[in-house]
Amino acid sequence: MGTHATGYKDPFNSGKALGLNHTKLGMWLFLASEVMFFGGLLSAFLHYRVSAPAPVEDALLDITLVGINTFILLTSSFTVVLGFGSIQAGNVKRLGFFLGATIVLGVLFLSGQVYEFYSLTQEGLTLTSSVFGSSFYTLTGFHGLHVFVGILWASYVLLGALRGKYSSESTIGVEVFGLYWHFVDIVWIVLFTLIYLI
Amino acid sequence: MSTHVDQPTGETHPSTRVYVVVFIVLALMTAVELALSMDYFVVPRNLLTPLFLAGALIKASLVAAFYMHLKYDTKFYTYIIVIPVILLIVFAIMATIS
Amino acid sequence: MKERSIFIIIVLSIILIGIGLFVATQADLSFLLPEEASAESVLIDGLFRMLMGIATVVFLLVEGVLLYTVIRFRRKPGEEGDGKPVHGNNTLEIVWTIIPAIIVAVIGVYSYQVLTIIEQPREDPLVVQIIGRQFSWEYIYPESRISSGVMHLPVDRPVQFQIESKDVIHSFWVPAFRLKQDATPGQIDEFFITPTKIGRYPIRCAELCGAAHAAMVSEVVVQSKEDFEAWLEAGGTALSPPSMEETSSQPSPGESGTAPDTSSEEVQAQGRALFIELGCGACHMLADAGGAGAVGPPLDGIASIADTRVDGMDAHSYILKSIINPDDHVVEGFPPGLMPKDYGDRISEEKNELLVKYLLSQ
C-alpha cells in the first residue's frame, strides 16, 4: 500500500491540505490501528503475566541473545533513516546501499528470533505448553511477521530505487516505508522492555 | 482554509548528525538496560520496573520524534498516534484489574 | 400570541411532570415485572419506577413534539418556498445539554445507592454454592452437606451464593429476585439475596451455554424456616454431595449399598427424584418424571427400545453405557457431544444403577 495508485485522478488540491500528504497520513492512520492490534496481543500477555497464579517460565528467556537482536533492529532503523536522508539529498546509490543493509539486518534479526524460538522449544516452552508460552510466541511471532513484511517491503523499495523510481523530489515511497519500519522498531522496544527486561 | 498552519512536508527534516546522535543515545540506553537486567549494578528490583518503563518510553519517543519526523511534521500525526496509545494503556489497565 | 404559547408550554410541562410523577410513584407497573420475592427486588423496582417516570416524560415530550411538528408544519399543497433560516439558538442548546446531564447525574447517583445496598455483605447468611453445568444447575448446602437440583431457601434469611461453572459460562437468574450472576469457569463469584416471599419461582440460564440453553431451567422454593429445616433433614430429596471435593471418590456414608428390587415402589420414587434432581428432563422427554426436553432422545418406553439398540448388548448395559459414555452409541438424528460426559464421575455407581433401574421400569 501507500504509493499513488494507478488510475488515481489527481485531486484539485494535489493531495495536500493542512500540510498533510495523503499517503503519509494514510500510513499514520494505519499505524494507529496497528498500535491497537499489538495492544490487544500485548494486553493478553500482560494480563496473563500479572494474573498468573504460578511463577511464569520467563527465566528461560535468554537476555543476551535478545540484547544482540535488539541492537540489530535499532541499527536497521538507523540505516533506514540514513537511506531516507540519502534520497532527500538525491543520492540513489546510497539509498540502495542502506536499504540493502536494512534487509540484511532484518534477516539477521529474524534468524536470531528463529534461533531463540528453537532453543526455547528445546527447553519445553512451546505455544501449547502454558498460557505464558502461548502469549509469548503469539506476541513476538506477530512482531516477527511484521519484520518479515518489512523486509519484503524494503526489497520492493530497493527494486524501485534501482529502477530510478525515487529522487530528491520523489521520496514519499521511501518515507512511508520508513514509518512502517520505525514503528516495528518501536513495537520491539516496548516488547523488549515488557517481556525481557521486566 | 483551515485553522492549522500549512506546513510543507519534506523540507524541514533533521540532518544526518541528528540521526547519528539519536542512534548513539538509543544504543547506550539499551546497553545500560541490559547491564541492569543482568545485575551488573545493584539496583533494587522495585526501582527497576519504573526505570525500564521510563527507558522504553524515552526510546520510543526518540524514534518517533526524530526517525519518524514527528518533531518536524504537523502536530496532527502526533495526535493520531498518541490517542490510540493512551486508549490502549487504559484498556490494558482495565482489562488486567477486572 | 406569545403569551398564549408561554401559557400552553407551562400547562403542558405541568401535565407532563404530573404524568412522570404518577408513573414514578403511583401507577401500577406490576404488569411490567415479575412479582417481587426478595428484599433487593423492591429496591431495584424503585429505581425502575423512577426511570420509567423519566422515560415516560421524555418519550411523551419528544414523540409529542415530533407528531405535532409533522402535522402542524407539513407543506400545504401548492405551498412554495423555504422555512426561516434559523441556524440555532444558544440558550436552547445549552438548556437541552444541561437538563439531560442533570437527569443522568440523578439516575447515576440513585443507581449507585441502590447498587451499594443490594451488594453489601450480610450477617449470618445461609451459604449456598451454585454449580452450573451443561445443562443443569446443582445447589450445594455446604453446612448440611447436601446437594440438590431444586433450590430451597428459607424466607427472610440472607443467602450468600457462591457461583461457579464446570464447563462454559452460564448465568444464574431468578427473575423474581431481580438478580443475575454469570457462572464463569475458573472463578467463584459471590452475591447476596434475601428472599422475602414464600413461593416457587423459576430459575433460568441467561447466558448462551450450548444446545440446550433454553432447557437449563430450574426452580427455587422459598419456604418458611420450619419447612426449610424439614427439607434439609429429609433424605428423600437431599443427595449426598458427590461433587464436593474429597467425597467424590469415596462412597458416601449415608447411602445404602444394596439396590432394591427393580420394580419396587421405592426404586420408582427414588429414581424419579434422582432423574428430576439431575435435570435429565431438561433434555429428555419422560412423562413419568415430567421431562419435556427435546434436545436428546425421548426416554418414554426406553426399556423396550434399549434392548434392541445395539446387537449383543442388553437394555441394562446399554442404558448404563449411554449415561457414562454417551457418545459411544448416538441415536440417529441427534448430534454427538451434546450430553455431558462426566456423569460417570459425578454420580456414584449406586446412583447410576438406581437411575438405570428406574429407566428400565419405563
Add this chain to the structure above:
Amino acid sequence: MSVQAEAMGQKPTWRKYLSWNTDHKVIGVQYIVTTFLFFVIGGALAMVIRAELAQPGSDIVNGVEYNRLLTNHGSVMIFLWIIPIMAGFANYVLPLMIGAQDMAFPNLNALSFWLIPPAGIIMMTSFFVGAAESGWTTYVPLSLTAPFGQTLWAVSVLLLGMSSIIGAVNFVTTTLTMRTKGMGFWDMPLFVWSMLATSLMILIATPMLTAGLVLIAMDRVVGTLFFVVQAGGDPIFWQNIFWFYSHPAVYIMILPAMGIISEVIPVFSRKPIFGYKAIAISSMAISILGLLVWAHHMFTSGMNPALRVPYMITSMIIAVPTGIKIFSWLATMWDGKLELKTPMLFAIGFLAMFLIGGLTGIFLAAIPIDLHVHDTYFVVAHLHYVLFGGSVSAVYAGLYYWFPKITGRKYNEPLGKAHFWMNFIGANLTYLPLFLAGLLGMPRRVADYSPEFATANMLATIGAIILGASTLPFLYNAIVSWARGPKAGDNPWRALTLEWTTTSPPPENNFDSPPVLTHGPYDYGDPIVQLENQTS
C-alpha cells in the same frame, strides 16, 4: 456550477460492477448491492428464528440449529450489512459531498470492497460444515468447543474487520486532504463529520477485535491456551477485548445513520440544520466516549465490582450528546415546510424508534436494573430499536434520498410510502412486545420458552412477517425504477450539498473543476440561495 453534459459520462455497463474498479461511485454501488443481499439473507435467518419462536416448544429447529441461526443472523446483520453499507454510502457520496474527484486511495478502496464477498461466502459456507453457534459475542469457552464453522466465522470476521479498517483509513484521509477549495471543517456536511467520527472509532476499536479473533483462532487451530480455563485462561479477558470493539461497533453502526438523518431532515424541512456545530461536536464526543464504556456489557460477569461504576457513568453520559442530536433534529423540523417524501418519513421513523432505543439504553446502563434485564429479551428489543429502528431506518432514508443521484431516476413515491408504513408498523409490532417478555423473565437466545411469554412472541412473529414482507415493495421499487423510472434531473430535492451540483448519475470524474462554495451545506431559507437554486 457547471453542469456536466450527459454525453461526457461513460456509458455504464453492468460488467464494471463485477470487476476491480477504482471509481468510488462504482465501489459504492457494489457495497450497497452486495450488503443488501446479505441483509436479505440475514432477514431470512431472522424469519426462521421468529417462526421457531412463534409458539413455545422447539418445533421447527432444534437447539443446535437455533444457536447457529441466531449467531449468523447477528453476525451477518452487523458485519455484512449495517457496518459495510454505511461504508457504501460514504463511498458513493462522501467524495461528492466534499467536491473531490475520487477517494484518496482508489485501489485500497476497491480492496476494501473485494474483501467482503469472500468473507461473506466463508461465513455462509460454514453452514455446511457446522456453523458458528456461540452467538456473535463468541464467548469463550463455549466457542472453543463449537464445530469447524466457528473457525471459518472468525476468519470471515477478521477479513471484514480488515475491510473496515482499510475503508476507515481511506475516509479519514479523503476527508482531511481532499476537500474542495474553501471548504473548512465547519463547512463539511454532517454526514462527512459522522463518517470522520466513525472512521476514527473503527481505526481504534476494530484492530482490537482482530487481535481477539487471532487469539480465539489460535486456540482453536493451533492449540494455544489463551482461553483454556484449566490452563489458567481467563474468559473475562475475552469479554474485555470483545466489548472494547463491539460496543464502539454500535456507534460505528449508528453514527453514520445519524449523519444520513442530519442530511435528510434539513432538505425536507427546507430549513437549515439547527445547531450544526453542536451536532458535529456531539458526533466526535460520542466517538471518544464510546470507546470508554465497553464493560457495561459485563455488569453480571463477575468482573471487578468496583470498576462497574465508572463504566455506568460513562455509559450514561453518552445520553447527553445523543439527546443534543435528537433535540436539534426536532428543532430543525419545527416551523419548517415539511415535505413528507419517503426519505423524510424514514427519518421521522428513525427519530420515533431511535428514541425508544436510547431511553431503554439508560435502563441498561443503570447497573441494578441491568442485573435484572441483562441477557434478556429486553436487550434484544433495545438493540433492535437502535439498530433496526435506528440504523436500518436511516439506511432506507439514505437509499431513497440518494436513489435519484445514484441511478439518475426517480423511485415510485406511493410504493416508497407503503414500504415505510409496513416497515414502521412491522418493526414496532416485532420489537415492542419483546421489552415486556424480557422484563417478565424471558432470557435471550432461547429456542424454547415458558408459555407465559407466548402472546408477546406471537405478536413479534406477526410483526416480523410484516417486516419481512415490507422488503418486497422496496425491492420491486428499486429494481423497476432503476430500469424504467422517470429521469430525476440533477437536483430533484433542491438540496444544497455538493453531490447535487453534478449530474445524476455523476460523470466518472465527478466535477470538471473544483466546485466553489457559495453557501453552506444547509443554508435553506436564505433569499440569495433560494434565488440561485431556482435558476439552476
